[in-house]
Amino acid sequence: MNVYSVILAGGSGTRFWPLSRTARPKQFLSLATRAPLLVDTVRRISRFSTLKRTFVSCGPVHAPAVRKLIKGLPGSNVLVEPVARNTAAAIGLAAVHALAREPQPLLQVLPADHAVRDLEGFSACLDSAAHAARRGLLVTLGIRPTRPETATATSRSATRSDRRAFASGHSLKSPMPTPLRTTSSPGGSCGTRGFSSSAQTTS
DSSP states (O other): OOEEEEEEOOOOSOTTTTTOBTTBOGGGSOSSSSSOHHHHHHHHTTTTOOGGGEEEEEOTTTHHHHHHHSTTOOGGGEEEOSSOOHHHHHHHHHHHHHHTTOSSOEEEEEETTOOOSOHHHHHHHHHHHHHHHTTTOOEEEEEOOSSOOTTSOEEEEOOGGGOOOBTTBOOEEEEEOOOOTTTOOSSOTTSOEEEEEEEEEEO
Protein backbone atom coordinates (compact mmCIF):
# COMPACT_ATOMS: atom_id res chain seq x y z
CA MET A 1 0.00 0.00 0.00
CA ASN A 2 1.95 2.99 -1.30
CA VAL A 3 1.56 6.50 0.12
CA TYR A 4 0.27 9.15 -2.29
CA SER A 5 0.52 12.76 -1.16
CA VAL A 6 -2.29 15.12 -2.16
CA ILE A 7 -1.33 18.77 -1.75
CA LEU A 8 -4.22 21.22 -1.81
CA ALA A 9 -2.95 24.36 -3.52
CA GLY A 10 -6.07 26.28 -4.47
CA GLY A 11 -6.99 29.67 -3.07
CA SER A 12 -8.25 33.13 -3.86
CA GLY A 13 -5.33 35.19 -2.60
CA THR A 14 -7.26 37.23 -0.03
CA ARG A 15 -5.56 36.26 3.25
CA PHE A 16 -2.26 38.04 2.63
CA TRP A 17 -3.47 40.85 0.40
CA PRO A 18 -1.77 42.97 -0.90
CA LEU A 19 1.16 40.51 -0.99
CA SER A 20 -1.08 37.77 -2.32
CA ARG A 21 -3.34 38.06 -5.34
CA THR A 22 -5.85 35.85 -7.13
CA ALA A 23 -3.07 34.48 -9.34
CA ARG A 24 -0.62 34.25 -6.43
CA PRO A 25 -2.21 33.09 -3.17
CA LYS A 26 -0.06 32.62 -0.08
CA GLN A 27 1.24 29.12 -0.92
CA PHE A 28 3.28 30.74 -3.69
CA LEU A 29 4.85 33.26 -1.30
CA SER A 30 8.07 32.81 0.70
CA LEU A 31 6.67 33.44 4.17
CA ALA A 32 8.42 30.91 6.42
CA THR A 33 11.69 30.20 4.60
CA ARG A 34 13.33 31.48 1.43
CA ALA A 35 11.22 28.99 -0.54
CA PRO A 36 7.49 29.34 -1.27
CA LEU A 37 5.22 27.49 1.16
CA LEU A 38 4.25 25.03 -1.59
CA VAL A 39 7.88 24.06 -2.18
CA ASP A 40 8.42 23.62 1.57
CA THR A 41 5.40 21.32 1.69
CA VAL A 42 6.70 19.12 -1.13
CA ARG A 43 10.09 18.87 0.58
CA ARG A 44 8.49 17.88 3.92
CA ILE A 45 6.65 14.93 2.42
CA SER A 46 9.45 13.71 0.14
CA ARG A 47 10.36 10.85 2.49
CA PHE A 48 6.82 9.49 2.27
CA SER A 49 6.07 9.79 -1.45
CA THR A 50 8.11 10.44 -4.56
CA LEU A 51 7.08 13.12 -7.03
CA LYS A 52 5.51 10.36 -9.12
CA ARG A 53 3.19 9.69 -6.16
CA THR A 54 2.52 13.34 -5.37
CA PHE A 55 -0.55 15.17 -6.64
CA VAL A 56 -1.04 18.92 -6.47
CA SER A 57 -4.63 20.11 -6.76
CA CYS A 58 -5.12 23.68 -7.96
CA GLY A 59 -7.14 25.93 -10.23
CA PRO A 60 -6.33 26.75 -13.88
CA VAL A 61 -4.76 30.10 -13.00
CA HIS A 62 -2.32 28.44 -10.56
CA ALA A 63 -1.27 25.42 -12.64
CA PRO A 64 1.59 27.17 -14.50
CA ALA A 65 3.15 28.32 -11.20
CA VAL A 66 2.86 24.81 -9.73
CA ARG A 67 4.61 23.28 -12.74
CA LYS A 68 7.34 25.92 -12.60
CA LEU A 69 8.02 25.61 -8.87
CA ILE A 70 7.91 21.81 -8.48
CA LYS A 71 10.65 20.58 -10.77
CA GLY A 72 10.19 16.95 -11.81
CA LEU A 73 6.50 16.75 -10.95
CA PRO A 74 4.79 14.81 -13.75
CA GLY A 75 2.35 16.92 -15.71
CA SER A 76 -0.45 14.43 -15.09
CA ASN A 77 0.04 14.92 -11.32
CA VAL A 78 -1.07 18.53 -11.50
CA LEU A 79 -4.81 18.11 -10.96
CA VAL A 80 -6.49 21.19 -12.37
CA GLU A 81 -10.00 21.82 -11.07
CA PRO A 82 -12.07 23.70 -13.66
CA VAL A 83 -14.21 25.17 -10.87
CA ALA A 84 -13.31 25.47 -7.18
CA ARG A 85 -15.45 23.09 -5.12
CA ASN A 86 -13.48 23.00 -1.86
CA THR A 87 -11.67 20.16 -0.12
CA ALA A 88 -13.92 17.11 -0.58
CA ALA A 89 -14.06 17.44 -4.36
CA ALA A 90 -10.29 17.96 -4.60
CA ILE A 91 -9.60 14.87 -2.49
CA GLY A 92 -12.12 12.85 -4.49
CA LEU A 93 -10.44 13.76 -7.76
CA ALA A 94 -7.04 12.77 -6.38
CA ALA A 95 -8.46 9.49 -5.11
CA VAL A 96 -9.75 8.65 -8.60
CA HIS A 97 -6.27 9.24 -10.05
CA ALA A 98 -4.55 7.22 -7.32
CA LEU A 99 -6.98 4.31 -7.74
CA ALA A 100 -6.24 4.27 -11.46
CA ARG A 101 -2.62 3.47 -10.59
CA GLU A 102 -3.08 0.84 -7.90
CA PRO A 103 -6.00 -0.83 -6.16
CA GLN A 104 -5.28 0.21 -2.56
CA PRO A 105 -3.46 3.53 -2.38
CA LEU A 106 -2.98 5.35 0.90
CA LEU A 107 -3.67 9.07 0.62
CA GLN A 108 -2.16 11.74 2.84
CA VAL A 109 -3.83 15.07 2.22
CA LEU A 110 -1.95 18.24 3.11
CA PRO A 111 -2.56 21.97 2.64
CA ALA A 112 0.11 23.73 0.60
CA ASP A 113 0.24 26.79 2.85
CA HIS A 114 1.37 25.48 6.25
CA ALA A 115 4.62 26.42 7.98
CA VAL A 116 6.06 23.58 10.10
CA ARG A 117 9.00 24.14 12.44
CA ASP A 118 9.26 20.73 14.08
CA LEU A 119 9.99 18.63 11.00
CA GLU A 120 10.98 15.55 13.00
CA GLY A 121 7.78 15.66 15.03
CA PHE A 122 5.71 16.26 11.92
CA SER A 123 7.25 13.24 10.19
CA ALA A 124 6.57 11.12 13.27
CA CYS A 125 2.90 12.19 13.16
CA LEU A 126 2.63 11.20 9.50
CA ASP A 127 4.27 7.85 10.27
CA SER A 128 1.68 7.19 12.99
CA ALA A 129 -1.13 8.34 10.72
CA ALA A 130 -0.03 6.02 7.90
CA HIS A 131 0.20 3.10 10.33
CA ALA A 132 -3.37 3.72 11.49
CA ALA A 133 -4.71 4.29 7.97
CA ARG A 134 -3.33 0.92 6.88
CA ARG A 135 -5.67 -0.56 9.49
CA GLY A 136 -8.63 1.10 7.79
CA LEU A 137 -8.89 4.26 9.89
CA LEU A 138 -9.39 7.81 8.66
CA VAL A 139 -6.83 9.98 10.43
CA THR A 140 -6.81 13.75 10.91
CA LEU A 141 -3.93 15.67 12.46
CA GLY A 142 -4.77 18.06 15.27
CA ILE A 143 -2.76 20.99 16.57
CA ARG A 144 -2.57 21.67 20.30
CA PRO A 145 -3.89 25.22 20.78
CA THR A 146 -1.88 27.91 22.55
CA ARG A 147 -4.69 30.48 22.46
CA PRO A 148 -8.35 30.80 21.48
CA GLU A 149 -8.84 31.28 17.74
CA THR A 150 -12.15 32.12 16.07
CA ALA A 151 -10.98 31.36 12.52
CA THR A 152 -10.02 27.72 13.09
CA ALA A 153 -12.25 24.66 13.42
CA THR A 154 -11.81 22.66 16.63
CA SER A 155 -12.19 18.98 17.45
CA ARG A 156 -12.20 17.01 20.70
CA SER A 157 -10.55 13.63 21.19
CA ALA A 158 -12.09 10.86 23.25
CA THR A 159 -11.45 10.75 26.98
CA ARG A 160 -8.91 8.29 28.35
CA SER A 161 -11.67 5.89 29.37
CA ASP A 162 -12.98 5.39 25.82
CA ARG A 163 -9.98 5.99 23.55
CA ARG A 164 -9.01 3.63 20.78
CA ALA A 165 -5.30 4.41 20.66
CA PHE A 166 -3.19 3.97 17.56
CA ALA A 167 0.49 4.74 18.15
CA SER A 168 0.40 8.19 19.78
CA GLY A 169 -3.05 9.14 18.41
CA HIS A 170 -6.54 9.24 19.88
CA SER A 171 -9.96 8.49 18.50
CA LEU A 172 -11.99 11.55 17.60
CA LYS A 173 -14.94 12.13 19.87
CA SER A 174 -16.62 15.05 18.16
CA PRO A 175 -16.13 18.17 16.08
CA MET A 176 -16.74 21.37 18.00
CA PRO A 177 -18.09 24.78 17.02
CA THR A 178 -15.56 27.46 16.23
CA PRO A 179 -14.72 28.98 19.65
CA LEU A 180 -15.65 32.46 20.77
CA ARG A 181 -12.47 34.36 21.60
CA THR A 182 -13.98 35.86 24.75
CA THR A 183 -15.21 32.60 26.27
CA SER A 184 -12.97 29.76 25.10
CA SER A 185 -9.82 28.52 26.75
CA PRO A 186 -6.75 27.55 24.69
CA GLY A 187 -6.90 23.81 25.22
CA GLY A 188 -9.98 23.08 27.23
CA SER A 189 -9.96 22.02 30.86
CA CYS A 190 -9.13 18.40 30.05
CA GLY A 191 -6.56 19.07 27.33
CA THR A 192 -8.44 17.04 24.74
CA ARG A 193 -9.23 19.81 22.28
CA GLY A 194 -7.24 20.55 19.16
CA PHE A 195 -7.35 22.84 16.16
CA SER A 196 -8.02 21.10 12.87
CA SER A 197 -4.91 21.15 10.68
CA SER A 198 -6.81 20.13 7.51
CA ALA A 199 -4.33 17.26 7.11
CA GLN A 200 -5.75 13.75 6.72
CA THR A 201 -4.53 10.26 5.94
CA THR A 202 -6.75 7.46 4.67
CA SER A 203 -6.66 4.27 2.64
